[in-house]
Amino acid sequence: MEERYIRNLGALTEEECALLRTKTVFVAGCGGLGGYLIEMLLRLGVGTIRAADGDAFEASNLNRQLLSSPQALGHSKAEAAAARAAQVNPEVRFEAIPAFVTEENAARLIRGCDAVLDALDNIGARRTLARACAKERIPLIHGAICGWSAQAAVVMPGEDLIDKIYPEGAKLGSKTSLSFTPPFCAAMQVALCTRLLAGRPLETGRLYMVDLLDMEWESLF
Amino acid sequence: MIEVRFFATLREGRGKITQVPAEEASTAADLLRRFDIAAEEVAILLINGFHSKPEDAVKDGDVISLFPPVGGG
Numbered sequence: 001m002e003e004r005y006i007r008n009l010g011a012l013t014e015e016e017c018a019l020l021r022t023k024t025v026f027v028a029g030c031g032g033l034g035g036y037l038i039e040m041l042l043r044l045g046v047g048t049i050r051a052a053d054g055d056a057f058e059a060s061n062l063n064r065q066l067l068s069s070p071q072a073l074g075h076s077k078a079e080a081a082a083a084r085a086a087q088v089n090p091e092v093r094f095e096a097i098p099a100f101v102t103e104e105n106a107a108r109l110i111r112g113c114d115a116v117l118d119a120l121d122n123i124g125a126r127r128t129l130a131r132a133c134a135k136e137r138i139p140l141i142h143g144a145i146c147g148w149s150a151q152a153a154v155v156m157p158g159e160d161l162i163d164k165i166y167p168e169g170a171k172l173g174s175k176t177s178l179s180f181t182p183p184f185c186a187a188m189q190v191a192l193c194t195r196l197l198a199g200r201p202l203e204t205g206r207l208y209m210v211d212l213l214d215m216e217w218e219s220l221f
Numbered sequence: 222m223i224e225v226r227f228f229a230t231l232r233e234g235r236g237k238i239t240q241v242p243a244e245e246a247s248t249a250a251d252l253l254r255r256f257d258i259a260a261e262e263v264a265i266l267l268i269n270g271f272h273s274k275p276e277d278a279v280k281d282g283d284v285i286s287l288f289p290p291v292g293g294g
Contacts, residue, residue, distance in 0.1 A: 033294045121294035146291040149229040164265070164272055165290075171261040172292040173230065182294075207265075209288070211229055214237070218228070220265065220288075221272065 004089075005045050016198040017045060023197045024048040026110045028101050028129050029119030030077035031055065032177060033143050035066035036186035037117050038081050039088065044194065048093040049085065052109055053077040054100035064179045101125050106132035115193050118142045119186075123166045130155065130162040139196055139204075143189040147176045148213035150185035154192050159205040161221065181212060223279055225252055226286045231262070243281035250275035252285055264290035 001014055008017050023046050027037050030053035041049055055077050061068040067080040082096035099105060101120065106128050110116050116133050118140060120126050126142075133140040133155070140155040142162065155161045188208060195202045209218040222240040235256055246252045249266055253259075253275060265288035266273050279285060 029294050031294055119294045121292070123290070123292050126292070143294070144291045145293045146289070147230060149291050151291050166264060166292065169261050170264045170290045172290050173262065175293060177293050209228070209291070214232075220267070 002091075008045065012194070012198065019199065020045055020194070020197055021047045023114045024050065024112060025193065025197075026113040026116045027051040027081075027119055028109075028116065028125070029053050029121065030067060030081040030096075031061065031119065031121060032064045032145065032182035033186050033189070034077070034081070034117075034119035035068075035084075036183045037119055037143075037189060038085065039066060040186060040190040041117075041193075042085055042089040042092050042094075044190065045089070046092060046197070048095070050095040050097065050109070050113065051078060051081050052097035052099055052101060053081070054098055064177050064182050066183075101129055101132075103128050107136055110136055110138055113138055115196055116140050117189055117193060118144070123170060123172065126162060126166060133157065141189045141193045141196070142207075143185045145177055145181045145185045146172070147174065148178065148181060149209065149211050150181050150188065151207055151209040152185060152188035152192060153207045154196060154202060154204045156204045161205050161207060164221065165207060184210065184212060222281065223252070224284045225256070226284065227256075228286065228288045229291065230289050231258065231287050243279075246279055248275065249273060249277055249279055249285055252279065253287075258287065262289055263287050 027034050057068045057072045076098045078096040078098040085094035134157045137157045142153045207220040226238050227235050267286040
């Protein structure tokens with residue numbers, strides 16, 4: 001085993017680490033959640049990361065988005081992710097796609113992946129991504145944040161969790177988010193993703209919600 | 222009494238848990254109105270842990286849990 005992955009051992013077996021190196025994941029969004037998801041997946045040692053975001057950095061991203069910096073304002077988030085990947089772990093194959101996830105491109109973007117990680121910021125795009133995952137028969141690792149709250153879940157094809165948690169007419173209120181909420185949520189997502197990719201048993205269709213203000217944990221459905 | 226549990230941002234100005242006399246609400250929607258919560262502000266509504274809708278009936282002893290949409294990234 002390469003030295004850079006030595007500290008993975010114990011928590012993961014050598015076989016599981018080797019298995020992760022064969023896997024391809026799609027990260028939908030390179031903003032608050034996406035930046036941390038990509039960082040954790042790079043260091044964990046997955047084989048290939050494909051990441052898409054059509055957005056560019058703006059000053060309001062600086063309070064929480066790992067890939068943002070004053071020098072990066074106005075620059076592509078997907079390209080910043082690719083630059084970070086080359087810096088952190090050049091052994092991981094990284095495909096940066098400077099485009100938003102849409103009805104037209106979603107199935108093509110995720111095709112061939114072993115897991116899809118949701119780092120989107122609106123309900124419509126989440127429904128689009130969930131439909132594409134169901135169609136392509138790919139597990140979706142949902143994640144979302146608001147203020148002090150974070151939630152994550154594994155959604156297998158055929159499970160209707162996304163429809164349950166975003167019912168018709170549901171509207172996102174405040175866009176507030178703090179520096180520590182995205183990495184916490186991303187950690188839950190990558191932990192779930194690691195179990196999934198390593199072939200370990202895990203509960204799916206269940207929503208894990210954490211309130212970092214009151215330090216409470218809920219497990220729903 | 223009906224127990225109403227609020228989560229995340231729905232706790233602001235309402236606290237975590239409150240009790241409502243059973244005769245003052247026949248559906249979950251009655252409870253939303255009582256606490257000035259618009260239907261679109263609730264993503265997940267549980268009655269005794271079961272996924273439910275605002276129009277569903279509530280009765281004495283029920284526990285209602287209300288979660289707002291969490292959708293940022």
